Amino acid sequence: MLERKQLGVLALVFLPTMIGAMNADGIAMLLPFLESALDLSKTQVGMIPASFYLGAASLGLLVGWLADGLGPRRTLFLGQAAVGVFMFLASGISNFTALLALLFCAGTGFSSILPTTAKAVMYWFPPRTRGTVVGIMKVGVAAGSGLGALTLPLLAERFGWRVPLFLIGALAVLSAVTVLSFLRDAPDGRQVGEGLRLADLGLIFRNRDLMLTCTATGVLLGTQVTFVSYIILYLKEAVGIPVVAAAMGLAMAQIAAGVARVGWGMISDFLFGGRRRPAALLVGALATLGFIGLIGIGPATPAWFRGTVLLVLGASILGWAGVHTILRAELGGKEHAAAANGFGQMTGALGAFILPPLFGFTVDRTGHYTLGWGLIILLTVLATVLVALVRETGSPAEVESSSNASSPHIPV
Numbered sequence: 001m002l003e004r005k006q007l008g009v010l011a012l013v014f015l016p017t018m019i020g021a022m023n024a025d026g027i028a029m030l031l032p033f034l035e036s037a038l039d040l041s042k043t044q045v046g047m048i049p050a051s052f053y054l055g056a057a058s059l060g061l062l063v064g065w066l067a068d069g070l071g072p073r074r075t076l077f078l079g080q081a082a083v084g085v086f087m088f089l090a091s092g093i094s095n096f097t098a099l100l101a102l103l104f105c106a107g108t109g110f111s112s113i114l115p116t117t118a119k120a121v122m123y124w125f126p127p128r129t130r131g132t133v134v135g136i137m138k139v140g141v142a143a144g145s146g147l148g149a150l151t152l153p154l155l156a157e158r159f160g161w162r163v164p165l166f167l168i169g170a171l172a173v174l175s176a177v178t179v180l181s182f183l184r185d186a187p188d189g190r191q192v193g194e195g196l197r198l199a200d201l202g203l204i205f206r207n208r209d210l211m212l213t214c215t216a217t218g219v220l221l222g223t224q225v226t227f228v229s230y231i232i233l234y235l236k237e238a239v240g241i242p243v244v245a246a247a248m249g250l251a252m253a254q255i256a257a258g259v260a261r262v263g264w265g266m267i268s269d270f271l272f273g274g275r276r277r278p279a280a281l282l283v284g285a286l287a288t289l290g291f292i293g294l295i296g297i298g299p300a301t302p303a304w305f306r307g308t309v310l311l312v313l314g315a316s317i318l319g320w321a322g323v324h325t326i327l328r329a330e331l332g333g334k335e336h337a338a339a340a341n342g343f344g345q346m347t348g349a350l351g352a353f354i355l356p357p358l359f360g361f362t363v364d365r366t367g368h369y370t371l372g373w374g375l376i377i378l379l380t381v382l383a384t385v386l387v388a389l390v391r392e393t394g395s396p397a398e399v400e401s402s403s404n405a406s407s408p409h410i411p412v
Contacts (some may be wrong), residue, residue, distance in 0.1 A: 002266030005187065009124045010133060012183045013117040014140045016080055019168075019175040020113040021144030023083055026168045027052055027103065028229040029152040029250075032243055033161040038096055038283065042233075046360030049229050050353045051100040053221075055107025061204070064115035064342015071185040072116035079112025080176035087169025091162045107349070109172075114345045115338035118329045122337040124187060127274060130326050133264025138322035140256030145228070145318075151252040153244055197298070204339050209390045210331045213346040214340075216280075216386040217324055219379050222351025223287070224317050226359045226376060234369050239306070240299045253314030260319030268323050269381065276327035277392040283323065284384030287316035288377060295373040316379070327392070355379075 027049050035045050067075040086106035086181070093099045117137060125133045155164040204210065228250070235246035268279040288314035298304055325341060332340025355376075362372040 006124055010136060011182070012179060013120055013137050016076060016113050016175045016179060017117060017137055017140030018144035018147075019080070019171045020083070020110055021141040022148045022168045023087060023172055024049075024052060024110060025145035025228050026036055026148040026164065028225070029148050029232075030245065032157055032232060033153075033231060037161060038094070038099075040096070042360040042364045043357055044096065044164060044360075045233075046229065047100060048103065049225055050356050052103040052107040052110070053225060053349040053352030055104035055109075055349075056111040056345045057107075057353055058104075058111075059108045059348030060111045060115070060344075060349055061339065061342045063111045064339040064345065066341070067112070067116045067119050067338035068253075070334060072119045073179065073183045073185050075112050075117040075338075076183070077176050077180040079109040079116070080172050081180065082106070082109030084109075084123030084171075084173035085178065087165055087172060091166040091169065104177060106169075111342070111345050111349065112401055114325065115340075115342040118325055118341040119338035120183070120185070121326075122329055122334045123185065127226050127330070128269060129321065131265035131269040131274070131276065131279075134261065134326045134329075135262040135264070135322040138261040138265075138319075138325065139258040142254045142261065142314075142318065146251045146254035146258070149247045149254060151167070153247045157244070176393045204332065204343050207331060207340075209392070210328060210340055210343070212386050212390050213324065213331060214344045216284075216343045216383040217328070217353035218347035219359035219383040219386070220284075220287075220317070220320055220324070220351070221348030222353075222375050223291075223379055223383075224320075225352040226355045226372075227313065227317055229356045230359060230363075230369075230372075233237045238299075238369055239297055239301070249306070249310050253310040253318055256311045256314030257318035260315035261322040263315075264267060264319060264323045265326070268327040269324070275392055276323050276330070277387060277390055278384060279323045280320070280327060280387045281384060283316050283320040284380060286312060286319070286386060288380040288384065289376045290316055292381060293376070295370060327390075329389075331392075 011061060031045050034048060035168050060377065063075060063079065083106050086109065090099055090102040090106065094103060119128055121133055121137065152164040152168075155167070175337070184407060192312045231250055231253075232243060232246040235241040236243055241249070264279045264283060265280075268274065268276045270355065272278045290309060293305070293309040294313065297309060324344070328340045329337040359372040359375070363369055366372075
């Protein structure tokens with residue numbers, strides 16, 4: 001049972017997770033409207049979310065390192081405030097290149113959310129409940145994306161794409177102010193962080209199992225963003241479903257993801273005794289099966305089968321992040337949890353930068369989605385193999401203890 005203060009911290013890490021997802025996935029929800037308003041090709045459509053995630057990739061490790069040295073509260077505030085400001089500016093832009101530049105800048109702020117919230121969880125919650133807590137926190141991704149899928153296309157149809165983009169920026173600023181006002185870095189009220197240490201960056205790159213996990217993160221986040229970015233267009237163009245109805249299908253997948261994130265965390269905590277790798281392997285296998293089902297969907301496919309495929313993909317490719325987040329944090333240890341997840345944020349963002357335009361390019365060149373989804377299937381298999389190679393030994397507490405044996409303090 002969580003204590004009252006722990007419940008408050010859970011709410012405070014849930015909020016920026018939810019608002020961050022509304023901003024990141026909200027861009028994808030608005031792609032059909034941006035495509036028509038700015039007369040974009042499929043490749044250009046893929047560049048829009050890619051620019052956001054490239055921004056996240058550019059500062060992911062640095063932001064995690066800063067959060068380890070300065071504490072999560074201040075780092076998270078600055079990051080969310082940056083997201084809001086640049087989303088405000090992007091909502092007033094008509095030039096495609098300028099839009100990409102502003103979304104890149106918003107992405108740099110977005111990179112703060114994962115490492116800082118993971119750092120807070122490592123300090124506020126014991127190992128035996130972290131998987132469940134992070135699973136609940138990651139429900140915020142599903143809640144934010146699902147709420148965005150239900151509201152943003154409707155707002156864009158009525159008012160154009162600028163209004164919903166402005167609104168999600170305003171929500172990011174509101175979340176930033178809330179975190180600054182109420183979040184504390186640690187239960188004793190002290191500010192976490194003993195200064196910035198250059199040696200911490202070297203420790204991250206020398207951790208073999210963390211490198212494997214973060215590479216898998218890059219593959220999975222790339223496939224996730226590709227799915228979210230193109231599933232509405234795919235259902236509209238290849239299956240013949242109206243845009244709003246297709247968005248409802250994505251919302252249904254996000255609901256499944258919300259349930260699955262908590263489920264995967266509980267499975268890793270209680271069924272696997274705190275081990276994260278077995279749950280992550282199950283997620284990868286389920287995602288592969290889901291994309292195999294998706295590649296066979298067409299206009300004549302029964303609605304129940306389409307719905308089942310979307311639910312499976314929601315539980316897997318949209319529901320994988322929680323168990324991977326705590327796996328990275330525990331491989332890095334409490335002291336380096338933010339840097340470990342910052343590096344995961346960086347590799348994930350690189351995957352999200354590369355795969356959506358690549359997928360869009362294959363659709364432009366071939367005129368259909370089959371080759372693109374086939375590539376995604378191969379990548380989910382690759383991610384599963386990478387996780388299988390990770391050596392997760394001992395309980396989470398033992399992993400944390402061994403990972404915290406760091407090199408000498410080098411102040412900067």
